[in-house]
Amino acid sequence: MRRVAVVGVGQSRFGELWEKGFRDIVLEAGAEALTDADLEGREIEAIYVGNMSAGRYIGQEHVAALIADYAGLAEFGIPATRVEAADASGGLAVRQAYMAVAAGLHDIVIAAGAEKVTDVGDPMEILSASVDIEWERFVGGSLPALYAIMARMHMETFGTTEEDLAMVSVKNHRNGAKNPKAQYRTEISIDSVLNSPYVADPLKLLDCASISDGAAAVILASGEIARKITDTPVYIEACTQASDYLALQNRKDILTMKAVVKAGREAYRFAGILPRDIDVVEVHDSFTIAEILAYEDLGFAEKGRGAELIREGVTELDGDLPVNPSGGLKSCGHAVGATGVRQIVELTLQLRGDAGKRQVDAEKGLALNVGGTGATAVVSILGR
Amino acid sequence: MVPRFWRKIKYRYDLVGSYCENCGNHFYPPRNFCPVCRRRGAVRETELPDEGTVLSYTVIRDGEPCVVALIELKNGSKLVSQLACSPEEVRTGMRVRKVFRRYGEDGEEGIIHYGTKFVPSE
Numbered sequence: 383m384r385r386v387a388v389v390g391v392g393q394s395r396f397g398e399l400w401e402k403g404f405r406d407i408v409l410e411a412g413a414e415a416l417t418d419a420d421l422e423g424r425e426i427e428a429i430y431v432g433n434m435s436a437g438r439y440i441g442q443e444h445v446a447a448l449i450a451d452y453a454g455l456a457e458f459g460i461p462a463t464r465v466e467a468a469d470a471s472g473g474l475a476v477r478q479a480y481m482a483v484a485a486g487l488h489d490i491v492i493a494a495g496a497e498k499v500t501d502v503g504d505p506m507e508i509l510s511a512s513v514d515i516e517w518e519r520f521v522g523g524s525l526p527a528l529y530a531i532m533a534r535m536h537m538e539t540f541g542t543t544e545e546d547l548a549m550v551s552v553k554n555h556r557n558g559a560k561n562p563k564a565q566y567r568t569e570i571s572i573d574s575v576l577n578s579p580y581v582a583d584p585l586k587l588l589d590c591a592s593i594s595d596g597a598a599a600v601i602l603a604s605g606e607i608a609r610k611i612t613d614t615p616v617y618i619e620a621c622t623q624a625s626d627y628l629a630l631q632n633r634k635d636i637l638t639m640k641a642v643v644k645a646g647r648e649a650y651r652f653a654g655i656l657p658r659d660i661d662v663v664e665v666h667d668s669f670t671i672a673e674i675l676a677y678e679d680l681g682f683a684e685k686g687r688g689a690e691l692i693r694e695g696v697t698e699l700d701g702d703l704p705v706n707p708s709g710g711l712k713s714c715g716h717a718v719g720a721t722g723v724r725q726i727v728e729l730t731l732q733l734r735g736d737a738g739k740r741q742v743d744a745e746k747g748l749a750l751n752v753g754g755t756g757a758t759a760v761v762s763i764l765g766r
Numbered sequence: 767m768v769p770r771f772w773r774k775i776k777y778r779y780d781l782v783g784s785y786c787e788n789c790g791n792h793f794y795p796p797r798n799f800c801p802v803c804r805r806r807g808a809v810r811e812t813e814l815p816d817e818g819t820v821l822s823y824t825v826i827r828d829g830e831p832c833v834v835a836l837i838e839l840k841n842g843s844k845l846v847s848q849l850a851c852s853p854e855e856v857r858t859g860m861r862v863r864k865v866f867r868r869y870g871e872d873g874e875e876g877i878i879h880y881g882t883k884f885v886p887s888e
């Protein structure tokens with residue numbers, strides 16, 4: 383296998399982008415990535431697009447070809463492929479692009495992720511199609527409800543509190559306030575989280591990431607070519623994927639995302655490092671409990687002791703292991719298919735030293751993108 | 767939307783799951799392939815026990831409060847279901863039994879969906 387590097391990154395703003403369409407935000411992200419890499423569109427050999435539900439959100443399918451077209455690449459006839467794994471679609475698009483370059487099929491590939499959700503009334507309802515709709519959704523098990531069931535069990539089993547969960551949200555908003563591309567650039571207090579209305583007890587409104595519009599893009603190149611394109615290549619040292627039972631009720635241990643554990647272990651083995659070697663992390667905090675579970679399932683804390691990391695400030699921007707310096711899904715907004723790509727954009731900026739006010743000191747970064755309640759997990763390890 | 771729910775009525779109304787005679791595992795929703803034994807499995811339909819225990823729950827506050835719980839039945843199979851009780855009543859460890867209730871309907875004049883819910887049994 384060949385080494386693979388990120389040579390360019392871009393993203394649209396995330397948020398309620400009423401004035402922009404799907405094509406607009408994708409082009410914004412793609413153009414920024416090309417400018418960042420100082421490449422011409424015609425140098426791109428393939429496109430992978432992470433997108434969950436364009437058919438339901440905007441009524442448009444066949445979006446990979448659409449994106450190739452509007453990126454001005456239809457003329458070259460390059461392969462354009464859509465990748466879907468619910469809200470892990472973006473991470474998976476990066477993995478497909480990574481595999482294509484690592485395998486030697488292509489030298490320069492773009493992985494994009496995009497979702498336009500605000501054109502419909504209830505975007506969370508569509509996102510909840512990532513759970514088992516016949517057996518979980520039918521009885522009321524929406525995505526927030528199922529995460530709430532996990533949250534309560536974690537609290538009653540391990541003593542995690544609503545304050546612990548709130549602190550995740552507060553931290554991510556504090557970080558996101560420093561990110562010009564984030565949807566919510568305001569700090570919030572513990573009290574404001576705790577006093578926000580319950581969506582699904584014990585999760586409150588401010589425990590949940592909002593579903594947003596947004597797009598992100600990364601350009602990957604083989605190691606050899608990368609050095610010619612940029613002085614600051616960031617290498618993808620591992621990009622792994624695992625799956626689990628779709629429905630929560632079929633899992634033996636509701637409090638462990640087995641797919642995250644498996645993808646994480648394989649990623650560490652592949653990169654030849656241990657969890658303690660990671661300096662910066664972007665995880666899938668679609669709900670605050672998900673970040674606590676990620677601390678545990680990725681090996682940063684023992685099972686049941688994830689909340690200690692947030693209590694002790696370990697995962698703050700100035701802590702030993704900054705988690706979600708971008709602001710995470712919570713502050714950036716969760717643009718579903720774009721989120722996994724946005725995470726790679728953030729790690730690349732962090733490792734290059736281009737992260738501005740939220741910059742941390744890091745040589746190795748890890749990203750976790752989760753689909754649904756954990757039936758898909760994609761873990762990437764990046765290093766400079 | 768009708769056919770999708772209609773064809774599952776037998777399983778929803780009576781809580782019919784599957785049992786693998788090779789490994790002794792119970793599954794709900796029913797499967798025709800044992801995920802543990804795979805090709806060596808011997809799966810047959812079985813009616814699940816009426817009673818179980820609440821492992822965890824949530825109260826959905828999107829409109830009229832609605833209790834949704836993860837329930838472990840007496841044979842060890844787990845399922846997510848609604849509890850027909852008040853949010854104040856529910857607690858983890860509570861014993862529950864199944865009942866036949868209305869789940870919703872497709873619009874004002876559409877078909878009504880029924881299925882299994884649970885009520886406190888203590």
Ligand SMILES: [Zn+2]
Pocket residue numbers: 786787788789790791800801802803804807808
């Ligand atoms: Zn079996």
